[in-house]
Amino acid sequence: xxxxxxxxxxxxxxxxxxxxxxxxxxxxxxxxxxxxxxxxxxxxxxxxxxxxxxxxxxxxxxxxxxxxxxxxxxxxxxxxxxxxxxxxxxxxxxxxxxxxxxxxxxxxxxxxxxxxxxxxxxxxxxxxxxxxxxxxxxxxxxxxxxxxxxxxxxxxxxxxxxxxxxxxxxxxxxxxxxxxxxxxxxxxxxxxxxxxxxxxxxxxxxxxxxxxxxxxxxxxxxxxxxxxxxxxxxxxxxxxxxxxxxxxxxxxxxxxxxxxxxxxxxxxxxxxxxxxxxxxxxxxxxxxxxxxxxxxxxxxxxxxxxxxxxxxx
Numbered sequence: 187x188x189x190x191x192x193x194x195x196x197x198x199x200x201x202x203x204x205x206x207x208x209x210x211x212x213x214x215x216x217x218x219x220x221x222x223x224x225x226x227x228x229x230x231x232x233x234x235x236x237x238x239x240x241x242x243x244x245x246x247x248x249x250x251x252x253x254x255x256x257x258x259x260x261x262x263x264x265x266x267x268x269x270x271x272x273x274x275x276x277x278x279x280x281x282x283x284x285x286x287x288x289x290x291x292x293x294x295x296x297x298x299x300x301x302x303x304x305x306x307x308x309x310x311x312x313x314x315x316x317x318x319x320x321x322x323x324x325x326x327x328x329x330x331x332x333x334x335x336x337x338x339x340x341x342x343x344x345x346x347x348x349x350x351x352x353x354x355x356x357x358x359x360x361x362x363x364x365x366x367x368x369x370x371x372x373x374x375x376x377x378x379x380x381x382x383x384x385x386x387x388x389x390x391x392x393x394x395x396x397x398x399x400x401x402x403x404x405x406x407x408x409x410x411x412x413x414x415x416x417x418x419x420x421x422x423x424x425x426x427x428x429x430x431x432x433x434x435x436x437x438x439x440x441x442x443x444x445x446x447x448x449x450x451x452x453x454x455x456x457x458x459x460x461x462x463x464x465x466x467x468x469x470x471x472x473x474x475x476x477x478x479x480x481x482x483x484x485x486x487x488x489x490x491x492x493x494x495x496x497x498x499x
Contacts, residue, residue, distance in 0.1 A: 193223040193252070195295060196275040196360075197283060200267065200353070201228070204285030205235040207401065212244045214289040216251065220296050226253045229271035232261040237285065268353075268380070269371035272363045280358045286401045287354035290316065294397040298357040301336060301391050309362035309388035310381060311336075312350035313397040320403040333394040341385030341431075344378070345438040349392050352400045353377045362387045373426050374419070383431060417450050 197215055201208055215226065230238055238255075245253045256274055258267075272280065279302060281295055291297070298311040317326050328351055339349060350356055356377065365387050370379060381390065421443065428439040 191223050193225040193277050195220070195222075195279040195281055195299060195357075196225045196227050196277045197281050197295075198271055198275055199226055199228045199241070199283055199285060200231075200271060201233060201237050201241070201285030202231040202261075202264075202267075203233045203235050203237060205233070205237045205240055206286075207288075208237055208240050208285040209243075210288050211283055211285050212241065215283060216244065216248050217292055218289070218295050219292045220299070222250075224251050224295075225277060226251055227271065227275055228253060228255045229267055229274070230255070230258070231263070231267040232258055265371050265373065265375050268375075269368075272366070275360055275363070278360060280360055280363060282353040282356050282358075283398075284352070284354050286403065287352065288399045288401070289354070289397060290399055291395070291397040295357070297393060297395070297397065301393065302357065302359055305389070305391065307388045308338075308391050309359045309384050310350070310356060310390040311393065312356045312381075312390065313393040314395060315351065315355045315398045315400050316396050318399050318401050320401060327396050328400075329394070331394070331396055336391050336393040338389050339385075339392055340389060341382045342435060342438050344381050344385060344390070345435055345442055348378045348381075350377060350381050350390075353380075354398050354400060356381070358384065359388075367430060369430050373430065374423065379423065379427055379430075382427060382435070386431065386434070414450070414453050417446055417453060421446050421450070 199208075199211070199215075204211070212226075215224075218224070228238075228241055230241070241253075244251075254274075256271060258270070262270065279299055281298070283289060294313070298313060301311045302308050314331065315328050317324075317328060319325075329349070344350065353376075362384050366380070366383055370383055373379065384390075424439050424443050424446070428436055
């Protein structure tokens with residue numbers, strides 16, 4: 187047993203090819219001021235880089251922390267990796283940290299666990315967080331940082347506005363995780379779906395103070411998608427999530443579906459305008475830079491539809 191007693195919380199470190207980031211993630215865990223033992227459960231999904239080697243360098247560096255590595259003989263994918271990881275955690279609380287994110291506040295665990303300890307009906311405590319857009323070097327908070335304390339929310343709220351936003355902002359009550367239907371993990375279920383479903387078992391809290399950083403980069407499973415692909419993935423998931431929650435949130439999912447389709451039309455319209463502008467540029471370049479004899483040759487070899495489109499721009 188740890189000299190600090192039995193752990194009440196498991197820090198679930200979920201990784202896949204996070205060699206570049208995971209040391210920073212782990213340092214933010216070891217930097218926590220939480221009084222008591224902490225179990226770190228490492229759910230690595232068969233990384234092909236040096237992620238595990240980096241993590242093992244932190245074992246036995248702080249007596250408050252014990253490390254447990256989950257075995258996996260093959261790459262499971264995000265959803266199945268989370269399913270087996272949640273099942274492996276048996277402490278009172280599970281605090282998630284994905285290997286490319288970081289906790290920014292020394293009291294993150296202390297603050298969120300205090301909320302869960304005080305509100306026995308609370309199944310999840312999420313927090314505000316900063317978004318680090320790596321490609322554009324942009325740093326912003328998810329919501330206003332000026333509000334103190336926390337607020338309560340339910341699944342209907344999360345369907346309309348995924349306020350928790352990412353797993354690394356979340357601390358779960360483990361007995362609520364145990365109630366999640368296995369059918370959920372047969373779908374492509376990220377934090378949004380898990381939090382909607384876990385909200386069926388109690389209220390959820392959202393701490394207004396930013397306590398972590400969500401990293402947006404090209405290798406992220408969600409953040410690496412284009413805007414159009416994100417909309418389509420959400421549309422594909424809405425009917426499935428409506429079914430797995432037994433139609434309880436049919437109205438909310440229907441409203442979300444309508445909004446997503448509107449955004450999809452706007453996105454397609456923006457893309458079409460971009461194509462049209464590009465074609466206008468081609469038309470201008472052809473007119474200004476191409477000798478008449480070459481234009482005539484092009485008319486012989488290119489389909490008439492090409493010049494018909496140009497004439498209508």
